[in-house]
Amino acid sequence: MAYQVLARKYRPQRFADVAGQDHVTVTLMNALTQQRIAHGYIFSGHRGIGKTTIARILAMALNCRNVIGSPQRPTAEPCEICESCTEIRAGNAVDVIEIDAATNRGIDEIRELRDAARYAPARDRYKIYILDEAHQITDAAFNALLKTLEEPPEHIVFMMATTQPEDIPQTVRSRCQHFSFHAVKLVDILGELRGIATKEGIDADDAALSLLAEAGDGSMRDALSIMDQAIASAPMHDGRAVLDASQIRELMGTVPNAVFEKILEAVDQNRSAEVMTVANQLLDSGNSPAQLARQCCRYLRNTLIAKIANVGSDGVAADGAAGELLQISADEQRRAGRSAALFTEEELTRFLQIMLRTFDELGYRQEQRFHFELGLLKLVHLRRLLPVEELLSGIPVAPGSGGTQRGISAPKSTSSPAPSTASAAVRTQPVTPAFVLAPAPPRPTPPPHPVLEKPTFSPFQQNTTRAEDISAPAPPIIKPAAAVINIPVEVKLPEPVPTPAAIPIEIETTAPEPAILPSVQADAAPEIATTNSPEAAALQQTAVEALTNARGQQSAADALDEAEWHLDGITLKVQTGVSKTMLPIVVNAEAEKIVRAAIGAGIKLTILPGTAATSEKKKRPAHAGSAQAKATEHPIVQQAQRLFNAEIRSVIDLRDDN
Missing domain, CATH: 3.40.50.300 (P-loop containing nucleotide triphosphate hydrolases)
Structure with missing residues (x-):
């Protein structure tokens, strides 16, 4: 037969x-x-x-x-x-x-x-x-x-x-x-292979049979097909085929998992050169980068499962649920446990994600070797990252804030002796920030000076520069810190004062003003009319009173009270100081409807957003009790003005009751 x-x-x-x-x-x-x-x-x-x-x-x-x-x-x-x-x-x-x-x-x-x-x-x-x-x-x-x-x-x-x-x-x-149907478990495949080896008169150790069972990947037929091939290539001893694990690995084109254990140990110890040396030896031996990436993914998966199941380096706790998840031999379970002890669960998850992405990319890349080496180097680089939890744990809590207000401080250096392992030494190194924020001193109040009717400007000044701020000192400038400077600086904001409701505030920071060259004279800024006609003033007063009496329209009333009203025949133009983005929020459709009803149906109303000229104007002081006044008196707003040289452009009152 x-x-x-x-x-x-x-x-x-x-x-x-x-x-x-x-x-x-x-x-x-x-x-x-x-x-x-x-x-x-x-x-x-x-x-x-x-x-x-x-x-x-x-x-x-x-x-x-x-x-x-x-x-x-x-x-x-x-x-x-x-x-x-x-x-x-x-x-x-x-x-x-x-x-x-x-x-x-x-x-x-x-x-x-x-x-x-x-x-x-x-x-x-x-x-x-x-x-x-x-x-x-x-x-x-x-x-x-x-x-x-x-x-x-x-x-x-x-x-x-x-x-x-x-x-x-x-x-x-x-x-x-x-x-x-379910995939056949490793134990069942191993038992079938052991029985067939006995019936066929084949000498096979447990390591060789375990390797064949793992290669089957849950398929009994695949395991038997590989075993058939291994028997055909096995050496004969006293008329009996002898199956060896190294011979089976060479037949399948795989490498022992001890190589990947060595790579992870080098990753843990931050030795990039050793990782590249091992990868070079594997690739020079003729192994395919795609096959190596596949094996590395499987080993990282087993290592991650061993970490989740708390499998020790000696194979403890490898039974029960861990044994169901780890369909590998006892030796491989102990190896996965040793590798899992070196890393955290989050790190192993990142490693597996990087190698899975590398394996996917190898299918359509020209230089597979380079991409495989790059994937291994990423594992070393990921080891150097600090977890967000560890970074946040070093931020102190401001006293008296009840744990809700946190200060911002740079990482502190340590002078404790170096740990015994190289990996611990890498993780405890101080992190020098690329930039250090210099503490901003309180901005001095500029001396009183007469208001210039036709202020002069430098052609190098920005459009947002105000005439009354020309003599003010420049705000503090953030400078890059030198590599040798490692001074922790802590910037804390004062505890916020509880308010009845949230008041969104649009704050615009003013860039540092460049020096004005004395030899250059700028053209005079155009004059802007600051007075309204009697008819326009009467309409303005009527509209502002209507908005003030309306529910939830105090912000629109303040904005139109500070605006410039110009009446030309039946056309009424309202030039506000609110930006184009904030104008539909401050003067909403309901507020516009109230204004149109107040001024009468025969007048055509046009509400314009603020321009560069209107933003240059000095706003009139807000009346007591308004949202503008409350925002100006808020300690956090005042602190932001001092730190960032900011000014308040517009305030929206979101309270139900004004």
Whole structure:
């Protein structure tokens, strides 16, 4: 007889022989015992985990000629000795038709199947159709099969095996019983491989078998296929093949996880040169950057799970939930525990994210080696970052604030002796800020001086410079600190005074004024009329009183009270000092409606935002009790004016009651 591969030679012939699918086998055996046979089954799951195998065993059990409970068949398992079981196992049964749906996927093939399903089985009890890779069938073909699936003949049973159940239409899935298969656990695969090695007379240690089981990645067929290949390439000793872990790694093109453990130790100790040296040795040995990135991702995942499950460096706590999550051997669990002890959970999460992104990028990059090396260097750089929690924990709480007000201080240097490990030394190094804020002294009050009717300006001055501020000293300038300066500076704002409601304040900082060259004379600024006509003044007084009496319009009243009103015939122009952005908020639609009602319907009203000229004007003092006055008297606003050389442009009163 020709040689059979291990996956076919040791294919299960009974429900009890199927590993890792007890939830499916128990349900099917109970259904056979109770004679609750469905007319359609869908078996879905990972590749190589027993979907088609269980379909064949179920077909043998349905058409077995011995009755359940007889001496030849005491349970629902097939007897394996009758003619029907023998033919189905050999694959030449007349009434069990196995169809490759990836090839016979069209509507014509399904129509032929539907026509043939009307006829009774030739000899057995059921005519069974096994559709492998059923998700490949077209939608039109599935629609042609719907009526047969919904009301099939009593002698028909459909079994569909697929790896992508979501591609099967919902109308088909609702007419069948759906069994979702699980990936086979590492322990189950390892037990099967150990039993097969004993039957085949192969010398294999636990490390080699564990490596084969891990390579299967939850698929029994994949593990057996790799084992077949390893046996073919294994050296012979006294007529018996000897499987070695190093030989299997070389066969699969992988590297031992001890290499990645060494890389993470170098990352922990901040040794970039060692990381690059190890990467260079791996790449020069002919390993693919994509394969190395894949292995590194798997090792980082296992390390992260070991950290979450509190697996120690000696493998403690690797059973229970940790064993379910870590489908690796005991040696690899201890290695993952040792690597997990070096980092925090957040750091391992960032490492895994960086390597996953690197693995994705390697698929479409030209220079894969460079991108793989860059990904490893990023791990070292991430180790040097300070967590936000650690940075915030060094900010002191202002006294008397009850823990709600925090000061801002630079990181403090430490003079304690260096830790024993290099990683701790890196993390305790003081961080020198790139800039140091010099404490701003209180701005001196400028001496009184006469108001210039036609002030002179330098052509180098900004448009926002005010005439009365020309003689004022320049505000403090933020200068970059030298590398050798490490002076912690703490800037604290005073505790805010509680107010009845929030008052948004628009504050504009004035840039430092450049020096005025004495040899350059600027053109005189244009004069702006500061008086209203009697008619305009009367309209202004009427509108402001109407807004003041209205509910929630005090901000609009203050803004229009400080504005310039000009009446030209029936056109009334109101030039405010509010910016274009803040004008719709201060003078809203309701306020404009009140003003129009106050001045009368025969006058055309136009409210203009503030311009450079109007912003240059010195505003009249706010009357007592207004929102402008309260904002000016607020200690935080006064502190901001002193620190940033700011001025108040507009104030919005959001209180319900003014």
